[in-house]
Amino acid sequence: MSAGNHRAVRPSRILLYFVLILAAGFFLMPVYILVVTSLKSYADVNLATMWALPKQISLDSFLSAWNGDPSKGTIGLSNNFMNSMKLAIPATILSAIVGSLNGYVLAKWKFPGANFIFALILFGMFIPYQSILIPLMLTLQAWGKALRPLLENVQAWQVPIYLEWIKNLVQTYVPAYGTIGGLMIVHVIYGIPITTLIFRNYYAEIPDELLEAGKIDGAGFWGLYRYVLFPLSVPGFVVVIIWEFQSIWNEFLFAVVLTNNAASQPITVALNNLAGSYIVEWNVQMAGALLAALPTLLIFIVLGRYFMRGLLAGSLKG
Amino acid sequence: MHWRLNRDRLTAILVILPSVIAILVFVYGFIGWTGWASTLNWNDMMPIPKGAILPKADFIQLDNYIRLFTVDQRFQIDLRNTIVFTVFFIGSCLFLGLGLAVLLDQKIRNEGFFRSIYLFPMAVSFIVTGVVWRWLLNPGSADSPVGVNQLLVNLGLPFLQSKWYTNPQALFILPDSPVGQFLHQVGLSAVTTPNFGISVAMLSVVLAAVWQMSGYTMALYLAGLRGVPDELREAARVDGANEVQIYQQVIMPLLRPITLSAVIILGHISLKIFDLISAMTGPGPAFATDVPAYYMFDTVFRGNHFARGAAIAIILLVSVAVLVVPYLVNAIRTEVHR
Numbered sequence: 138m139s140a141g142n143h144r145a146v147r148p149s150r151i152l153l154y155f156v157l158i159l160a161a162g163f164f165l166m167p168v169y170i171l172v173v174t175s176l177k178s179y180a181d182v183n184l185a186t187m188w189a190l191p192k193q194i195s196l197d198s199f200l201s202a203w204n205g206d207p208s209k210g211t212i213g214l215s216n217n218f219m220n221s222m223k224l225a226i227p228a229t230i231l232s233a234i235v236g237s238l239n240g241y242v243l244a245k246w247k248f249p250g251a252n253f254i255f256a257l258i259l260f261g262m263f264i265p266y267q268s269i270l271i272p273l274m275l276t277l278q279a280w281g282k283a284l285r286p287l288l289e290n291v292q293a294w295q296v297p298i299y300l301e302w303i304k305n306l307v308q309t310y311v312p313a314y315g316t317i318g319g320l321m322i323v324h325v326i327y328g329i330p331i332t333t334l335i336f337r338n339y340y341a342e343i344p345d346e347l348l349e350a351g352k353i354d355g356a357g358f359w360g361l362y363r364y365v366l367f368p369l370s371v372p373g374f375v376v377v378i379i380w381e382f383q384s385i386w387n388e389f390l391f392a393v394v395l396t397n398n399a400a401s402q403p404i405t406v407a408l409n410n411l412a413g414s415y416i417v418e419w420n421v422q423m424a425g426a427l428l429a430a431l432p433t434l435l436i437f438i439v440l441g442r443y444f445m446r447g448l449l450a451g452s453l454k455g
Numbered sequence: 456m457h458w459r460l461n462r463d464r465l466t467a468i469l470v471i472l473p474s475v476i477a478i479l480v481f482v483y484g485f486i487g488w489t490g491w492a493s494t495l496n497w498n499d500m501m502p503i504p505k506g507a508i509l510p511k512a513d514f515i516q517l518d519n520y521i522r523l524f525t526v527d528q529r530f531q532i533d534l535r536n537t538i539v540f541t542v543f544f545i546g547s548c549l550f551l552g553l554g555l556a557v558l559l560d561q562k563i564r565n566e567g568f569f570r571s572i573y574l575f576p577m578a579v580s581f582i583v584t585g586v587v588w589r590w591l592l593n594p595g596s597a598d599s600p601v602g603v604n605q606l607l608v609n610l611g612l613p614f615l616q617s618k619w620y621t622n623p624q625a626l627f628i629l630p631d632s633p634v635g636q637f638l639h640q641v642g643l644s645a646v647t648t649p650n651f652g653i654s655v656a657m658l659s660v661v662l663a664a665v666w667q668m669s670g671y672t673m674a675l676y677l678a679g680l681r682g683v684p685d686e687l688r689e690a691a692r693v694d695g696a697n698e699v700q701i702y703q704q705v706i707m708p709l710l711r712p713i714t715l716s717a718v719i720i721l722g723h724i725s726l727k728i729f730d731l732i733s734a735m736t737g738p739g740p741a742f743a744t745d746v747p748a749y750y751m752f753d754t755v756f757r758g759n760h761f762a763r764g765a766a767i768a769i770i771l772l773v774s775v776a777v778l779v780v781p782y783l784v785n786a787i788r789t790e791v792h793r
Contacts, residue, residue, distance in 0.1 A: 387580035
């Protein structure tokens with residue numbers, strides 16, 4: 138320790154904190170404008186004073202973004218918000234299960250050529266999705282055509298009112314062009330590389346001796362997974378679920394190409410349309426943007442540590 | 456060790472088989488399809504015959520590619536924009552990311568708090584970023600500035616106002632400048648045209664993209680800095696190095712692999728950038744903010760130029776592959792050796 142150890146604040150420290158706070162200002166500037174604008178009343182909203190604090194707190198813009206404005210013929214984002222939930226939650230769960238099983242096989246049941254298969258799968262992670270977009274759209278359109286008789290059949294079902302939801306469920310999740318189900322399948326398939334990678338690396342850290350012990354006790358492929366690997370998988374699942382949820386929630390390219398109707402569009406597409414529309418005021422666009430950002434921001438705030446781990450693993454994803 | 460098939464091993468293979476088939480079809484098969492389509496004369500709506508996967512269009516070899524690189528003005532502007540975007544985006548992210556990481560490495564109180572603030576934009580969609588920055592960088596008019604321009608006026612810095620993404624100009628080397636005349640003499644007069652310039656509007660998109668990704672670059676560097684053993688710094692100190700020298704001569708060389716990863720990650724984002732352009736500017740004035748990924752989307756899904764779009768997609772794929780494959784091969788090799 139040096140001699141002059143009494144705590145005097147050195148000018149360089151002040152400069153250091155000044156720069157850090159300045160940088161924080163840059164990163165928070167868009168958040169400030171989003172929040173401030175979203176909380177202003179209609180009377181208070183004015184482009185000339187967009188940096189001013191709201192005179193009174195109001196949820197006008199929020200409600201307008203959520204519900205739409207019938208007088209202008211705009212529909213709100215509530216439906217699209219729910220679409221994104223209906224898309225992201227099952228797609229995330231399916232992706233995590235598929236990734237976990239693939240990772241288990243590639244880490245603990247290596248067969249001849251397993252490393253080659255792993256590389257083959259991994260390559261799919263970083264491809265620009267433009268290079269598969271046209272055949273993907275045509276494939277989903279073909280599925281839609283093939284499944285149309287089935288859908289019409291379902292439409293015609295005479296079911297009691299309390300079973301109506303089954304009909305809706307089939308219509309929502311039928312894997313076709315323009316449905317949430319079609320988009321969901323696409324996200325699960327193109328999520329295979331990243332989820333497999335994360336779980337494979339995670340399971341590689343679990344010592345083989347644990348599995349050997351299980352094998353001696355007579356456990357097979359599924360028994361070892363169920364009783365040895367799966368109970369140890371929680372942190373891996375958390376990382377994968379957070380990563381997949383945020384990337385599916387925020388995804389735009391697949392969504393804009395594969396959902397052609399407002400009824401099944403996720404929130405990113407609806408927000409993009411909202412922002413391109415001249416009849417929607419800027420404050421409503423801001424409230425819509427905040428709405429679209431809220432779920433993933435909340436996850437970041439609550440589970441930031443796991444978020445970062447997913448980011449480091451998934452940084453090369455398409 | 457001899458591998459022999461048994462019941463469990465068969466189960467394992469059957470479990471991974473559907474994923475492998477899905478990847479073979481949806482990644483490799485579809486890329487093959489796109490590559491094939493890019494060699495056809497398929498640039499308007501054509502029916503696909505029953506049982507076929509492609510329409511009956513003439514095979515025209517590489518004509519779609521040749522057209523893009525020789526006569527297609529829009530694509531050449533796009534290439535210029537992509538290069539400008541990539542260079543400025545990567546440069547700014549590395550500079551800001553490394554700077555912030557080094558500052559945060561100085562035993563900062565509330566380090567976690569600052570880190571979260573720099574990093575949170577990663578959690579947000581490029582669409583949200585685009586919508587917000589569209590309003591922040593909306594220039595407004597001279598009398599009633601909007602967004603950042605308004606803020607600059609409020610802060611007493613009105614001379615810093617800019618037309619941001621509405622500026623259709625490109626900065627380029629003028630033909631009659633000394634450098635321009637030199638280039639003309641050595642036969643490079645093409646370089647003194649706007650096609651080899653810097654699209655000013657693109658820099659606004661870079662600003663938004665840097666806002667989103669520089670915190671991530673910071674996190675990469677910070678993880679690297681935390682990996683530098685304290686003994687190493689201590690040893691340098693004992694040898695009489697000051698703090699700046701320690702960073703220059705001890706720590707920076709150790710961070711080189713991180714810079715490489717960051718360049719590859721950021722580079723592959725910038726080559727494919729689409730969402731942000733779509734939400735923030737679209738193609739912009741005189742295609743000032745157009746990029747190949749946006750052109751591909753536009754020309755296929757709005758213009759029915761399937762083969763041209765396929766050709767652009769393949770060019771994108773090749774450029775990303777050139778960047779990522781060597782890195783990936785190396786990563787897998789070390790992984791397998793471990």
